[in-house]
Amino acid sequence: MTQAPLKIAVVSQYFYPENFIINDIVRELSALGVHVEVFTGKPNYPGGEVFPGYTANDPVEDRFADTVTVHRAPLRPRKHGGAKNLILNYLSFVANGVKYFRRHAKRSKFDIYFVFAPSPIISVIPALAMKRVHRAPVFLWVQDLWPESLEATGFVRNKFLLSIVGLLVRGLYWAVDVLLVQSRAFIEPVKRYARADKINYYPNSYLQQDESGEVSPLPESLTALLRAHFCVVFAGNLGSAQGLSTVIEAARTLQAEQSQARIVMVGTGSKAVWLSEEKHKWGLDNLIITGAYPRSAMAELFALSSALLVTLKRDEIFSFTIPSKVQAYLAAGRPILGCLDGEGARVINDAGAGITCPAQDGAGLAACIQSMQTMPMERREQMGAKARAYFLKHFELRAQCKTLVRMFEQRIEQDKTTR
Incomplete structure (x- = not known):
């Protein structure tokens, strides 16, 4: 039967x-x-x-x-x-x-x-x-x-x-x-x-984007930016839990040091307007805020990114959490920059998938971005490969x-x- x-x-x-x-x-x-x-x-x-x-x-x-x-x-x-x-x-x-x-x-x-x-x-x-x-x-x-x-x-x-x-x-x-x-x-x-x-x-x-069957192209202006610069991409919710003041601090530090790196913020959320206001307040030309794109565009976005960024506020509760974007980043096989504490940082470090610094450490995040930008391409590719392998094993x-x-x-x- x-x-x-x-x-x-x-x-x-x-x-x-x-x-x-x-x-x-x-x-x-x-x-x-x-x-x-x-x-x-x-x-x-x-x-x-x-x-x-x-x-x-x-x-x-x-x-x-x-x-x-x-x-x-x-x-x-x-x-x-x-x-x-x-x-x-x-x-x-x-x-x-x-x-x-x-x-x-x-x-x-x-x-x-x-x-x-x-x-x-x-x-x-x-x-x-x-x-x-x-x-x-x-x-x-x-x-x-x-x-x-x-x-x-x-x-x-x-x-x-x-x-x-x-x-x-x-x-x-x-x-x-x-x-x-x-x-x-x-x-x-x-x-x-x-x-x-x-x-x-x-x-x-996480479902790998290349298996979802849906593809939405990115705007040509964004793909041109991603190809022309060392772009660190944040994709996801722009809310209070993400500690976005850290991103502003890092962008200010990088601009003062005349770094050619760009921080690209893709998404929407309760702090999106505030983020735009801070960008204009400080004249941050190296901070690009794109708004949200459909998930079916994420495969191309991640593939063109030099590194992928995850941030969280400094709080015990957030140190317990593995942000869902970490799994997405690991699946993409790209190097990861983590500005967070606890479990999320542990996964990135255990995987050998990138570089981390403590939550809400804007200067530390800027230093991580500079370090990632100056390291040999071969090492970044190794980080991406380790990220992908860790994803397949665990997530x-x-x-x-x-x-x-x-x-x-x-x-x-x-x-x-x-x-």
């Missing part, structure tokens, strides 16, 4: 056409023969407005990768930032997810509820509501540490409120069956709120998805033996 495929409900506030790793994981799980359905909201990240073709109101269903049904609950868009808008956005997903997703749990009888949980951690609540209708293990993939990340980003500073959030996190961790953490350094902080035997390391993975998406399926199957068998 042919065994029925696993039936997985993926619950995530964010999903395609928003750009998150969960998109590629869902596509790969489906390719592995897993029956996947996605439960999400209306796409509105990062711009804050609901994407064209969608409306904020009314639940809808659509298809992803031809084989995956996507259930979308109504969602209040995050609009243009601010604590109130973000809180209302988060709460609307929870409330509408509970309301609209529960009916599918009984009808479909999933084997696993798999929750992709960047902030906010409360996005697990709709999955817990589904579990109450039809019991199945809930896997929570923790991408951010709450309440620590709320305090570190300045979103919540009141100690009493932080303690309340801590109690909420403890309750949510208690209610789920398995906690997956994206960094080994997450294990100890998560143990403050959950039993150690629930916690498993499961890193972020390649297809291998990681097979590992995830094995985790699901082991949990299901464990539950059968304990009934």
